[in-house]
Amino acid sequence: MDKWIKIALIFTLLIFSLEGFAQKQRFPKPEFGTGYSQPTPVTPEPRALALEYTDVIVLLIVLSLSSWIAIKDRSRKKMLWLSVFTLLYFGFYRDGCICAIGSVQNVALTIFDPGYAISITTLLFFLLPLIFTLYFGRTFCAGACPLGAIQDLLIVKPLSLPEWLRKTLGILPYLYLALAVLFAATGTDFIICRYDPFVGIFRMDAAFHMVIIGIAFLLMGMFVARPYCRFLCPYGVLLNWMSKFSKWHLAITPAACIQCKLCSDSCPFDAIDYPTDEKQVKQRIWGVNRFLVYAVLIPLWIIIGGYAGSKAHVWISKANPKVYLAELLISKPEVRLDEKNLDVQAFLSSGKSMEMLVDEASVIRRKFYFGGWIAGGFMGLVIGMTLLNQIIFRTKKDYQPNKGNCYSCVRCVTYCPVKN
Amino acid sequence: MRMEHDIKLKLSFNIALVSGIFCITVALLLLLNFMQMSKNKPLESKALTSLVKRLSQEPNSDELKQEIRNFDLLARKAYFNSQWQVKTGGYLLLFGAVVMAFALRTLIGLRSKIDEPLLKNDNELISRMMTQKWVIITGTLLIFLGLVASYASVDHLKKYSVDESVVNAKPSDDQDKIEVIQVGQPVIKADSSVKVEATSNVKPNKTINPEKVVTVLSSEKIVPVIGKTAFPGSKEIRANVPSFRGPFGNGVFYTKGTPVEWDATSGKNVIWKTPVPKKGYNSPVIWENKLFLSGADNTIREVYCFDRSSGKLLWKQQVDKIQGSPAAAPKVTEDTGFAASSLTTDGNHVFALFATGDIICFDMDGKRVWARNLGVPDNHYGHASSLIMWKDKIFVQYDTNKSRKLIALKASSGETTWETLRKGKISWASPILAEISGKYQVVLSTDPMVAGYDSESGKELWSVNCMMGEVGPSPGFGSGLIFAANEYARLVAIDPIKNAKVWESDEYMPEVASPVCANGLLFIATSYGVLACYDAKTGEKYWVKEDGTGFYSSPVIADNKLYTFNTAGKMKVFEVGKTEKILGEGDATEKITTTPAFKDGRMYLRTPKYIYCIGKK
Structure with a gap:
């Protein structure tokens, strides 16, 4: 019963957060003269700097919590609630912007365009997840990314994809990253933001085709877990690189692996490496x-x-x-x-x-x-x-998360009978 | 316990089913709404369009206007209703999807059994082989797509460039038409790479085809154009003539060795003279070796760039194809014309404004950078206020009978940086820049006030009510005071810091010529031919010279000498002193209403037909 109260509370928060940030309607001016003097359009004030710093602090807290849960606490339930918070705050409340994924483009633009200066908050949004990943693995994906959270919460019956398909589709994020940097560096467009499939859902305002794409991703995500994260996310490429060198990474078992194989099917993202045959x-x-x-x-x-x-x-x-x-x-x-x-x-x-x-x-x-x-x-x-x-074959003796691909969601930990 | 499990299972199944049906229904309705809106766009209602068309034929039909308003209201209602449906549907769909997802998760969780753990990839080697195969296929496909894209796409830009290079290969018409005529001096080539033919002994007042350039080349070293800096500082501005009445529009030129005598008829001290293709009352502005003017009639507007050393017309550009520019020229009086506003330049670009409200920017080589129309001015004489700029902003005193504005435009793009609506009446004076308390202010004179505006924000910083009538003379600045005057009004000295009048006089007041101040002295030139000298700080009158012929050209100070031109074209040069002392005289033999510009010891004067360069020979 307690569970249902929590769910009802989330819905209420969700609806209120959406209502408060409804977009203004647009309609062209009347085309015939009435003598009415049209007021000069006013550019809306940017978000207050203090609030931007608040976002950075929230990100820092969420990343710390996520890392602590993944490495120390190892509680899937806590990670789930953290991702719910992330979805509500960074997704629905902050309209999915600014996000670490899109910040790749700001960094690219600031490198190639001397006339553009990246804001400190954007830079922190870009760097903080990478730094945390370098130490704790992809805990950003587990609990601090609203795009990951919305997909993760909607996983219903994840299917395991064959390795060749995963590896082949795994090339797409590199392509997307290359194009995103190219487009940003030439001042053409921020394609990651423009084609973000979930931002329209967060804002309840997007082009029709983008809404369809967003819904399609969510529906697909019910069976192919986190399709955007695995096969499109350009920031995931950088996180993957960082995570491979992470100092402390989530381990399935807190002690020695007993080779019980219980965790082998636990990962919806096929991110568990098996012992080498x-x-x-x-x-x-x-x-x-x-x-x-x-x-x-x-x-x-x-x-x-x-x-x-x-x-x-x-x-x-x-x-x-x-x-x-x-x-x-x-x-x-x-x-x-x-x-x-x-x-x-x-x-x-x-x-x-x-x-x-x-x-x-x-x-x-x-x-x-x-x-x-x-x-x-x-x-x-x-x-x-x-x-x-x-x-290249690297010898693995235990069931262990693939450091590059693992999102540190802590699902596999639940399956491990070794608790201490 | 078993019973509870079944109930939960059934409940979650039913919730998932109902929410699923709900989602599908809402999604279908949204799709229907989308299709309907795509088909019947209320914003593009044919009925409304035809009614608006009819209105242009029957502009006074109140019945038609009411009908349009009714249709417009209906269209708006339809549009906003649809928007509401989309928004509400979106929320409902989201809600339904979330409920369904939770229900499905619960359902699957309840149904799940503990499977026997199995190794997924029982043959890793085969899997790796497959991966290699598919990665190679993907890589090859990407390369293939890249190559196909290159052959399937046409580079229109390259095509355009090829066409352009053909056009550019032809010699320009202007180059062909250049003819050099000597005016009492031997020809000296300024540029050895350009072969010019000289015809000798042609009288300077000979009627010449205005398309041809009459020039005497001098041996003066050509100064290179200033580098592409963001904007010039006050030192560079003082070294040039970037606006009407010189640096900052104060009527003071920072040059030495200017001539005190010249004669258009005999050619004495005339370095060169060149016809100006079209009429204009604007005065020359200069940056390094380039001199700019504009000219216009009721159909054509042009900007000219002359070589300051030789007088050669370097380029001439038409001002056309500007959105919002009126098809028919507005009515202007003969003595104002369509090109009364002097240009302004920052050394990288030159900006020109016309009576049509067209403002345009060219680079120093005549390449058009931007243009826009500020709105056709409702001005019963024609727009006359000149442009001035500081840093990255061009200031336009855009006074019309409908509204009075000070507009700051971004020099790089022409976009409006700020716009200050001013009280008062229409004025024909030009803005000046005054450095007050370490910051440059834009100072304007109009009926009823003289006011200073922050050049950064456009905020009015001070204002003194002291003017009246149709103000023509621009303000002057010197000795820390602002001077403003107008016929039938007052001559006023204002302390801009204290926001108060320091002194005033109603004895001699100009109609068109602006006051000028230097060395603690203020000079006024009236349209009834009086030149008066005052103490700038006290208003004490030192001397008065009755010329007999009126002044429209503003008196200016160069090389510590006061230069005046009356409307008959006679120049008188006075010492800037408390006693009247004439240093020299000159004669343009034509009516002079423009104000001369000085640079590097030379004077540049626009007459109705020519631009003269006068210097010591």
Whole structure:
């Protein structure tokens, strides 16, 4: 009964938090003159600095709690309630912004655009989870990420995916990261934010297709646990790297593993590594030769990837509004007469010359060209390294969380009969 | 216990089922709403559009207006109703989804059995082989997609650049039309790379095709254009003429060795003269080696850039294709014209304003950067107030019969940084910049007040009610005081810190020419031909010179000498002193209403047809 009271309390909080942050309705101005003087639009005041610092403090507390629960307390229930709080605070109350995932773009932009300065709160949102991960594993994913929390709470019947599919789909976050950094560095767009599938749900205000995508992710997440975290999250790439070197990481058993195998199916994210089957290792038909071939092929992957990325720069750069507008005006000059095309009309009313627009667009495209080389080369490296990793066998004797992929959600701990 | 488990199982199943049906129903309704709104967009109602069209034909039909309002109200109701439905539906769907998820979790939890633990990947080798295969396929696919994208997309920008390079390869028309005519002096090439042909012994007052440039090249060293700094400091501003009446608009030029005699007829001390293609009452502004003017008639508006050393027209740009610019030019009087406002420059860009309300920015090479229309001014003479800038802002005293505004525009983009609505009446005076208590203020003179505004925020800092009538003269600044005057009003000295009048006089007052102050002396030039000198701090009158011909051109001070031009084109140069002493005279032989600019010992004067460079030979 106590459980139902808690659930009812969450719903009440949820509804109130949504109501308070409803977006304003929009409607165009009347088109005929009435003598009424339209008031000048006013830019809303930014969020008070004190509140931004409060967010950082809350993040710090949540990360500390999450790490303490994962490493010391090992209570799944507490982790669950922490993620509920995260969902309500960082998700519904803070509208999913600012978040560590999107902050990757702010960092990229501040590196490549001297005219942009990242705020200290954004920088902290980017760094704090990485620092915590370096020490305690991906406890950010377990209890401090609203995107992870909303998916985690809706896991109903998780299916185990075959390894080849997980590894193949695992390339997508790298691609998403490369594109997000490229788009941010060229000042094109913050695609992580624009295509965040859950922010529309947090804000109850999004384009129809984004709402559909968000719902689709949640429905999929009922059976394929945390699909966004596992197969899209670009920040997860960085967390994965950090977590591999984490000093203290969640362990399934607090003492020696008794090889009971009870935990083997407990992880909905397939993030438990099994003991190495020595027989199979000995049976492998590839050996040093294939390792060398894959190692030698890595530079080739990088070059070919970079080349393909650079070749694709024309197409990718069309996502930039300035490039798009310039190309639209060149390829379809009649669009100038289209009064409904607000971008074109805004450009015409700015009085900028076409030459200037083309010059600016060309500079951006040039950036995409170099960015394409880097992003493509990076993807080539990812492919090459993923292949190489398939050749390397590391001896594991126990059931243990994969330090890179484990979200430290503490589910597996519950299954372990060894409690002390 | 068993019973309780079954009840829980049944209950959670039923809740999951009901919430599932509820979610599907709400989702379907939302989808229906979306489809309906996509099909029948209330914002694009054809009926409303046709009614609005009809209104343009029958603008006075109250019945039609009421009908439009009714339709508009209906459209709004439909739109907001739909929005409400979407929002409410969204909340309901979210609520239903959360309930369903919890119910499903409970249901699955209750049904779950403890499975016998099994190793999932019983053959890791096969799994790894599969992984390698699929990773290679994915990598290859990504590369393939990148290459396909490159061949499937067209680089329109490159195409545009190729076309442009062809156009740029042609010599410009202006270059072809340049003709150099000597005015009493031998021709000296300023730029050896440009071959110019000189025709000798042409009288300076000869009627010349305005498309051709009449110039005498001087040997003066061309000063390179200042580097691309964010904005110039006061030192750079004082070294140039960035606005009407010189640095900060105070009428004081910081140069030495200016000529005191010249004659347009004989060519004495005339370094060069060049026709200005179109009419304009704006005065020259200068940055380093470039001199800027504008000209306009009721159809064409242009900005000109001249080489200050040679007088050669470096570029001429039309001011057109600006959204909001009126198709038909507003009515202006003959003595105001369409290009009365002097330009302003920061050394990186030049800005021009016209009577149509068009304001435009070019870089120093004539490349258009931005343009906008500030709204066609309702001005019974025509807009005349000049531009001035400080740091990254251009200040526009945009007075019309409807509203009085001081607007600060962002120099880089033309966006409005701030806009201060002012009380008072329309004025034709120009803003000046005065450094008061270490900060630059924009000072304006209008009926009924003279006021100072914070150049950063536009906030009115002080205001003294002392003016009246149609104010034409701009304020002056010197000795820590602001001076303002207008015919039939007052000559007033204001302490801007104390926000109070220091002294005032009603003896000699200008109609158009602005007061100028230097060395503790104030000079006033009236439209009825009187030049008066006052003590700037006390208002004591030192001397009065009756010229006989009125002054529209503002008196200015350069090289510690007072330069005056009466409307007959006669120049008189006075010593800046407590006693009247004429240092020299000159004659433009044309009506002079503009104010000369001085730089590097030379005077630049715009006459109705020409721009002159006068210097010691």
